[in-house]
Ligand SMILES: Cc1ncc(COP(=O)(O)OP(=O)(O)O)c(N)n1
Ligand SMILES: Cc1nc(C(=O)O)sc1CCOP(=O)(O)O
């Protein structure tokens with residue numbers, strides 16, 4: 001079973017406008033030690049989304065890094081990705097578990113609510129995400145979540161806990177010391193001048209725990 005731990009990168013179509021830039025940036029993060037990737041793309045071009053998911057999957061496989069698809073269980077199954085990430089409005093976790101099978105990785109956004117996380121796990125999620133812990137350039141209107149929630153989640157839940165929202169190399173220690181198992185990052189990772197080195201900086205924070 002995959003151990004979920006470490007740096008969790010999310011792709012961003014604005015920062016990665018072509019397949020080539022996306023794959024280059026993701027590969028740099030993988031070389032630096034990224035341990036989980038989410039393909040997050042809000043476009044409606046199904047052919048492009050399938051092509052990109054397949055290309056990411058091939059790349060991720062060569063680094064032994066699982067790939068999750070944001071929002072879209074059908075694309076997760078069609079591409080053969082390792083699983084899916086669902087928001088509260090993205091369909092049922094139980095239906096996703098049924099559709100993708102028992103080995104699939106299924107994460108759900110739980111905002112600032114332990115109750116939502118307990119429900120997600122009861123319905124079949126194998127990891128949960130809380131946020132936003134800091135102001136996010138990618139999602140400026142994300143609902144804030146307190147650091148104290150991470151310790152509570154750690155003691156109440158038996159699944160890996162993801163922290164997201166405005167996480168940087170400088171503030172990540174706060175969510176890690178509070179109990180997060182993974183830090184999910186867009187801006188502070190993929191806008192770095194040297195993405196590989198930036199991923200290494202994030203990865204080192206986990207070694208020092
Ligand atoms: C790891 C992780 N956590 C939270 C989210 C946000 O999901 P959601 O609320 O469905 O919003 P969108 O990302 O779909 O805009 C996430 N994608 N990944
Ligand atoms: C996709 C997403 N979801 C969030 C939530 O709080 O649920 S914050 C967020 C964006 C994360 O990007 P960055 O690292 O640039 O802040």
Ligand SMILES: [Mg+2]
Nearest residue numbers: 071086087090
């Ligand atoms: Mg969503």
